[in-house]
Amino acid sequence: MNRPFQIIVSLPGILLLSCLLMAAGRQQSTEQKKPERQNSTANKPAPEKGADAKGEQAKKRELYGNVPEDLAPFRDFVDEPYKRYFVPSDSAVAFWGPGRDKPEPDVTSVKIGLLAPMERSHETYIGRSIFRGMQLAIDDANSAGGYKGKPFEIVARNDSGLWGATANEIVSFSYDDQVWGIIGTVDGANTHIAIRVALRTDIPMVNVADLDATLMETRIPWVFRVIPDDRQMVYTIAYYVYKQLGLQRVAILRANNRYGRFGVAHFKKSSIRLERPAPIEVNYEVNYSKVNLDFLTQMERLQKGQPDAVILWADPEPAGLLVKKMREVGMKIPVIACERVISPAFLKAAGAAAEGVIATSPYNPDANNPKLIAFKKHYQEKFGQQPDGYAAYTYDGTQMMIDAIRKAGLNRYRIRDVLSEMRQWEGVTGPILMDDVYTNRRPVSVATVKDGKFVFGLTRFDHLF
Amino acid sequence: MMDRKVIARGIFLLALLLPACLSGLSREKACENAPVIAADEQEPRIYTNWETFHQKDGLPAEKIYCIVVDGNKVWAGTDNGLALFENRKWKSFGVKDGLSFPAVLALAIDPATHDVWAATMRGLTHISAGRFKVYTQLNSGLPNDVVFGVCVENQNVWTATTNGTARFRLAENKWDVYTPANSPQHEPWGYFVTYNDGKVYAALWGGGVLEFDIATEQWKSYLDPDGEMEIDVLRDDGLIHVITTSVSYVEKILWVSTYFGMSRYDGRHWRGYIEGDSGLPSNFINMVKARGRVAWVCTDRGLGTVNGDTNRWVSYVPTDPVWAHKRTPGPEDTPLEGTQGWEARIYDDAKLLKTIKLAEGLGNNHINGVDFQGDDVWVATSKGVSHGVWKEAAVK
Numbered sequence: 009m010n011r012p013f014q015i016i017v018s019l020p021g022i023l024l025l026s027c028l029l030m031a032a033g034r035q036q037s038t039e040q041k042k043p044e045r046q047n048s049t050a051n052k053p054a055p056e057k058g059a060d061a062k063g064e065q066a067k068k069r070e071l072y073g074n075v076p077e078d079l080a081p082f083r084d085f086v087d088e089p090y091k092r093y094f095v096p097s098d099s100a101v102a103f104w105g106p107g108r109d110k111p112e113p114d115v116t117s118v119k120i121g122l123l124a125p126m127e128r129s130h131e132t133y134i135g136r137s138i139f140r141g142m143q144l145a146i147d148d149a150n151s152a153g154g155y156k157g158k159p160f161e162i163v164a165r166n167d168s169g170l171w172g173a174t175a176n177e178i179v180s181f182s183y184d185d186q187v188w189g190i191i192g193t194v195d196g197a198n199t200h201i202a203i204r205v206a207l208r209t210d211i212p213m214v215n216v217a218d219l220d221a222t223l224m225e226t227r228i229p230w231v232f233r234v235i236p237d238d239r240q241m242v243y244t245i246a247y248y249v250y251k252q253l254g255l256q257r258v259a260i261l262r263a264n265n266r267y268g269r270f271g272v273a274h275f276k277k278s279s280i281r282l283e284r285p286a287p288i289e290v291n292y293e294v295n296y297s298k299v300n301l302d303f304l305t306q307m308e309r310l311q312k313g314q315p316d317a318v319i320l321w322a323d324p325e326p327a328g329l330l331v332k333k334m335r336e337v338g339m340k341i342p343v344i345a346c347e348r349v350i351s352p353a354f355l356k357a358a359g360a361a362a363e364g365v366i367a368t369s370p371y372n373p374d375a376n377n378p379k380l381i382a383f384k385k386h387y388q389e390k391f392g393q394q395p396d397g398y399a400a401y402t403y404d405g406t407q408m409m410i411d412a413i414r415k416a417g418l419n420r421y422r423i424r425d426v427l428s429e430m431r432q433w434e435g436v437t438g439p440i441l442m443d444d445v446y447t448n449r450r451p452v453s454v455a456t457v458k459d460g461k462f463v464f465g466l467t468r469f470d471h472l473f
Numbered sequence: 474m475m476d477r478k479v480i481a482r483g484i485f486l487l488a489l490l491l492p493a494c495l496s497g498l499s500r501e502k503a504c505e506n507a508p509v510i511a512a513d514e515q516e517p518r519i520y521t522n523w524e525t526f527h528q529k530d531g532l533p534a535e536k537i538y539c540i541v542v543d544g545n546k547v548w549a550g551t552d553n554g555l556a557l558f559e560n561r562k563w564k565s566f567g568v569k570d571g572l573s574f575p576a577v578l579a580l581a582i583d584p585a586t587h588d589v590w591a592a593t594m595r596g597l598t599h600i601s602a603g604r605f606k607v608y609t610q611l612n613s614g615l616p617n618d619v620v621f622g623v624c625v626e627n628q629n630v631w632t633a634t635t636n637g638t639a640r641f642r643l644a645e646n647k648w649d650v651y652t653p654a655n656s657p658q659h660e661p662w663g664y665f666v667t668y669n670d671g672k673v674y675a676a677l678w679g680g681g682v683l684e685f686d687i688a689t690e691q692w693k694s695y696l697d698p699d700g701e702m703e704i705d706v707l708r709d710d711g712l713i714h715v716i717t718t719s720v721s722y723v724e725k726i727l728w729v730s731t732y733f734g735m736s737r738y739d740g741r742h743w744r745g746y747i748e749g750d751s752g753l754p755s756n757f758i759n760m761v762k763a764r765g766r767v768a769w770v771c772t773d774r775g776l777g778t779v780n781g782d783t784n785r786w787v788s789y790v791p792t793d794p795v796w797a798h799k800r801t802p803g804p805e806d807t808p809l810e811g812t813q814g815w816e817a818r819i820y821d822d823a824k825l826l827k828t829i830k831l832a833e834g835l836g837n838n839h840i841n842g843v844d845f846q847g848d849d850v851w852v853a854t855s856k857g858v859s860h861g862v863w864k865e866a867a868v869k
Contacts, residue, residue: 072703081699081701081703081706082699082701082704086706086707089704089707090707091708092703092704093702093703093704093705093733094703099756099757102796103773104755104838105838105839106535106810106837106839106856109810171617171635171637172617172635172636174635175617175618175619176617176618179574179594179618179619183574183575183576197660200660200678200679201662204635204662204678208538208594222679222702225702226678226679226716226732227716227733227756227757266660
């Protein structure tokens with residue numbers, strides 16, 4: 009066999025040829041579709057050629073996580089992957105082990121664990137909201153008679169953010185504190201650690217503030233998440249910047265931790281699948297105040313990327329400082345941010361530069377929902393401030409846990425079972441629509457800074473995932 | 474003219490499928506060369522004699538996390554202490570005896586000294602000549618107190634924790650901790666460790682499998698090629714998923730369990746197994762351990778065994794379990810647990826060949842661990858320790 013032919017038929021040769029052809033195909037396809045994108049306002053994914061309406065509907069049902077058809081992984085390479093997980097055709101995420109026949113013990117109070125960063129963490133602003141939301145739900149439940157006349161009680165433990173510390177806390181909840189369920193946590197890394205231990209100790213967890221998509225993609229049947237995840241957020245953003253605004257070069261600016269890295273992960277994938285990969289991804293250190301307060305390095309790198317817009321995944325204060333710095337160096341491009349920036353701390357740090365910043369939100373706090381209105385009033389009276397999204401979702405998540413305990417009795421296995429049956433729940437945040445991995449798939453909301461305040465629903469988004 | 478994109482897709486698929494095709498050919502060849510043996514003696518064997526031990530028999534708890542055999546002794550790690558089976562009697566050890574915590578997640582025996590290493594939810598306990606010594610993150614280099622896995626490699630003890638995989642050099646009293654800073658992993662989430670044949674394998678939560686070559690002290694990483702959590706794009710293209718739960722390396726075959734199915738790697742070719750394309754009782758696998766060419770697969774819905782050379786399966790599953798009818802029984806519903814017995818199902822790949830009703834089944838379908846004692850097998854279930862007694866006469 010002559011050498012050139014050998015190279016072509018070898019595996020690397022085939023892959024190389026394949027990549028070259030795909031690149032050519034992509035270029036051709038981009039060129040062909042350009043005019044359509046520039047004028048695109050309908051933004052509905054085009055149906056597959058030859059697929060009838062029924063077939064299309066069936067296919068959509070089998071896509072996990074509300075992923076739009078045109079953002080589905082490997083759709084350019086295979087019509088159907090070998091196996092889809094977390095969809096109705098997959099085995100249910102369920103606990104098939106024993107334990108439901110364990111008798112109910114005699115207790116003086118019904119303990120529920122709270123694991124959240126309340127001190128020594130850059131996320132205490134979320135942890136404290138979680139605590140307040142849970143406190144309100146527990147107070148309401150006890151006012152309504154508790155559990156068979158016995159009060160519900162919070163057992164709070166700090167999520168310090170140190171690697172592995174969460175594991176020790178779950179062990180303490182399970183064996184020392186004897187709680188019936190756990191509310192929390194915030195950070196993706198810590199939550200992954202926590203759920204692995206919860207799986208071994210057989211204890212239900214309701215997550216109220218961790219948007220890391222991978223958390224629920226682990227098949228652990230003991231964890232339920234009431235807050236919509238980052239998939240919903242970034243699909244909304246991707247459709248907005250690419251399909252609705254028709255932008256080409258959208259840069260990423262994020263925290264240099266798991267929250268930032270995984271928060272933007274599906275946005276990066278979406279950008280590639282829509283054939284507009286992010287021109288640059290810049291991160292900042294979480295302890296920025298000690299290493300790089302002026303963010304000049306980040307600004308320099310961002311400017312070199314010449315972006316049309318920036319996706320910002322950061323905690324409120326650094327996010328505000330970054331936006332302020334962007335405006336100072338002359339970057340007047342749109343900024344679309346994560347839900348964490350919807351905070352007074354962001355507005356304070358950014359000052360006038362906050363004007364026009366858009367953020368996705370897990371719910372609409374201005375919705376005309378009687379339950380929400382009553383909750384906000386009650387919260388204001390008790391804590392002297394308005395609740396944020398984390399407090400609201402914690403209130404709902406705690407209420408679900410309490411409801412499950414009341415229905416199931418004091419048995420962790422039955423409490424888990426009842427939680428798994430709660431596929432639709434009307435809470436203060438609106439509808440909670442749990443999917444096959446027990447995460448809330450309700451459409452997210454959007455907020456825009458106008459006149460120094462976040463105004464919800466101001467900017468028109470054609471697709472809210 | 475054919476679209477360039479279509480051609481590219483074709484070539485891309487061809488490139489990805491090529492190893493799988495070669496794998497198929499090699500399997501066929503292996504089957505051709507396999508010795509001709511009677512159907513009843515084919516591996517995996519069919520175990521029809523089972524006995525199960527519960528708390529009433531002397532176990533400290535019903536929930537058994539792990540089991541390990543040391544000659545005539547059987548050690549079981551439970552939710553409430555460590556248990557030793559010797560001379561047909563169970564003896565328990567708890568915190569009062571020196572165990573660091575009641576919940577024992579993993580066990581390892583030092584083959585040279587017969588010392589026991591118990592990985593608990595609050596530290597690592599070393600049991601040597603009747604004495605207990607506890608290692609925690611505060612008194613040693615143990616990365617975290619929740620120890621998911623432990624194994625002995627020569628004079629070293631390896632642990633899998635949520636804060637890194639560690640090697641404890643016992644003779645020197647030194648700890649080496651492997652994290653993203655010094656090994657190819659994204660997060661330091663150890664879940665399982667095992668040693669055999671000069672290599673330590675670590676199953677990482679979200680990080681696939683790490684291989685550590687003792688001779689060269691080099692790490693190698695195995696990841697899911699498609700990199701997606703919600704799909705497996707192609708069968709047999711590599712590790713089935715990055716959420717790995719255990720590893721077994723026997724006779725140069727690497728078996729990897731996940732909560733999404735199982736993978737087998739012979740050094741050249743990968744093979745994936747999921748529910749529906751094999752006799753695997755469930756994709757949710759807590760542990761896999763091989764004996765010879767056969768892997769024993771501990772799932773949440775039964776115990777599977779497979780010969781990777783022939784893809785013949787024997788799976789032990791409950792008949793008509795309560796949970797199959799009503800997944801979430803209410804407090805008033807009885808019974809909340811139980812089955813109409815057990816059966817062994819024999820498969821050729823995914824094709825069910827035969828079902829054998831068992832007079833006695835396993836303690837529970839939720840299987841956490843397995844180990845071997847000669848021809849016998851010991852199984853850790855969430856409701857007791859089960860013992861599969863090999864009696865050729867029973868099959869004949």
